[in-house]
Amino acid sequence: MIRSLVCAGLILAAWVCNAADAGWMKHVSETDRARTNPYAKQADAIAAGSRLFQDHCAKCHGEDALGRGKKPSLRTREVQQASDGELFSLLKNGYLRRGMPSWSALPEPSRWQLIAYVKSLGEKGTDESTTPLQ
Amino acid sequence: MKLISVLGLFAWLSLATSVAGQEWPYFVTYSHALEEPGNLEVEFRGVQASPKYGNDFSSATIEFEYGATAWWTTEVYLSGQHTSNDSTVFNGYRWENRFRPLLREHFINPVLYVEYENLNKADRSLLEVVGHDSISDLRLPNAESRSVTERELELKLILSSNVRGWNISENFISAKNLIAPEPWEFGYAFGVSRPLTLVAGSRDCVFCRENFSAGAEIYGGLGGLDGFGFKATSHYAGPTVAFNIPRGPTVSFSPSFGLNANSVGALYRFKVSYEFQQIFSHFHRRAK
Numbered sequence A: 001m002i003r004s005l006v007c008a009g010l011i012l013a014a015w016v017c018n019a020a021d022a023g024w025m026k027h028v029s030e031t032d033r034a035r036t037n038p039y040a041k042q043a044d045a046i047a048a049g050s051r052l053f054q055d056h057c058a059k060c061h062g063e064d065a066l067g068r069g070k071k072p073s074l075r076t077r078e079v080q081q082a083s084d085g086e087l088f089s090l091l092k093n094g095y096l097r098r099g100m101p102s103w104s105a106l107p108e109p110s111r112w113q114l115i116a117y118v119k120s121l122g123e124k125g126t127d128e129s130t131t132p133l134q
Numbered sequence B: 001m002k003l004i005s006v007l008g009l010f011a012w013l014s015l016a017t018s019v020a021g022q023e024w025p026y027f028v029t030y031s032h033a034l035e036e037p038g039n040l041e042v043e044f045r046g047v048q049a050s051p052k053y054g055n056d057f058s059s060a061t062i063e064f065e066y067g068a069t070a071w072w073t074t075e076v077y078l079s080g081q082h083t084s085n086d087s088t089v090f091n092g093y094r095w096e097n098r099f100r101p102l103l104r105e106h107f108i109n110p111v112l113y114v115e116y117e118n119l120n121k122a123d124r125s126l127l128e129v130v131g132h133d134s135i136s137d138l139r140l141p142n143a144e145s146r147s148v149t150e151r152e153l154e155l156k157l158i159l160s161s162n163v164r165g166w167n168i169s170e171n172f173i174s175a176k177n178l179i180a181p182e183p184w185e186f187g188y189a190f191g192v193s194r195p196l197t198l199v200a201g202s203r204d205c206v207f208c209r210e211n212f213s214a215g216a217e218i219y220g221g222l223g224g225l226d227g228f229g230f231k232a233t234s235h236y237a238g239p240t241v242a243f244n245i246p247r248g249p250t251v252s253f254s255p256s257f258g259l260n261a262n263s264v265g266a267l268y269r270f271k272v273s274y275e276f277q278q279i280f281s282h283f284h285r286r287a288k
Helices: A002-018 A043-056 A084-093 A108-121 B002-014 B135-139
Strands: B017-019 B040-049 B057-069 B072-083 B088-099 B109-120 B149-163 B166-177 B185-195 B212-224 B235-244 B250-258 B266-277
Touching: A043 A108, A084 A108, B212 B250
Parallel strands: none
Antiparallel strands: B017 B266, B040 B057, B040 B266, B057 B072, B072 B088, B088 B109, B109 B149, B149 B166, B166 B185, B185 B212, B212 B235, B235 B250, B250 B266
C-alpha cells in the first residue's frame, strides 16, 4: 500500500510540475477580460485598496509596488495597461506555477478596490533586478 | 543554549512582517485557501471540554504552517493536554501537506491532503473526528491511554468554493492506523462562512466589520470499512467567529455542541494565529 501511495504522490507531483502555462494573460477568459471595475478611480476605493495592498501585497511586490527580488513590479506597462478584468482574473486565479497565490478568499469588492489602487500608481521604470511578470 | 536558540528564532521572525492571512474561521474544516508562498503562520489551538462521567480536559496544539509554493502548504503540529484530577501529557506530532492539483480557480476547488500522525491515544486535540471516535475515548485515564501509540496516515479530499463572499467547504476524511490491524476509518466536515462585510474601509480601524468573519461548522465520524455509516459515531455542530486584528493576530472562537449521546456535550475551541510574511525575504537582494 505504501508503494502505491508513493507512486501516486510521484505521479501527482509530475502532473502538477508539468501543468505549466506560458503566461497568465493567455488564460484570461473573454468574460473576465470584459469585466469593468465598479470602483475605478474612486478616491475612497483607492484609499481602501492602498490599505489592502500594504497588508497583503507589499511584502512581495514592495511598498512602492516596484517589485522585490524575483517578485515582479506592478508598475510595468504590461500591468498598468492590462484591463481591469485581466487583473481581476489574475487576483482570482493567481499564477500558482510562478508563485502568485490565488486571492479568491479576498471578497470580490475588495479585489476591485485593490485593482483601483494598483492602477492609480501608474507606470514607473524598474531596474534590471526585478523580474517582469510574464 | 536552548534559550539562545529560541531567542534567535524570535528575533529572526520579528524581521518579518506579521499580518492576518486569508483565513476562514474554521477549526476542523479546511478550505482551498493555502498559505501564501514564503509565509509562516504560527498558530495556537485550544480545546476545552467536560465529558459526562469524565474529567475536564484542556488540549493545546501549536501549529507551524509554511507556504512552500503557491500550490503546496506544509504544516507541523505539536499537541499536549491536561486532564483535571489526572495529569499533563505530551501527545506527539503531526506532519501535514496540502496540494492544489488544479492551478486555476473553479466553481469547486479540490485540495489533496496527506498527513502522518505519531500520537499517543491520550491526544484530545480533536482536530478531526473519524470512525467510531466517541466520548468514551475521552474518559480513559492518561496513564492508560498515553501508553498506546498510534501512527496514522490521514487522507482528505477538500472541496471548497468561494461564492459571492461566502466560503463553502466540504471535507471527506479517511484515516488508517499503520501499526495496528485496524480498518480505514472515515469522517466528514462541512463549513460555511462569510466576512461581515465585503468592502474594505478607506481608514484603519480595529473593530470594523471587515475584520470579522462568522460561519458554522458540522463534523463527525462515518464509521470504517468494517461498518460505514452513522452507527456508534459522534457528531458536532456549532457557530464560529474570527477576528483579524489589523497588523496583528487572528483570534477565533467556536463552541461545538454534541449532536448525539456518543458526543461530548460541548467543546469550546479557540485559536490565535500569527502570520509572518516572507520569512526568508531578508536574505534576498532588495530591488530599488
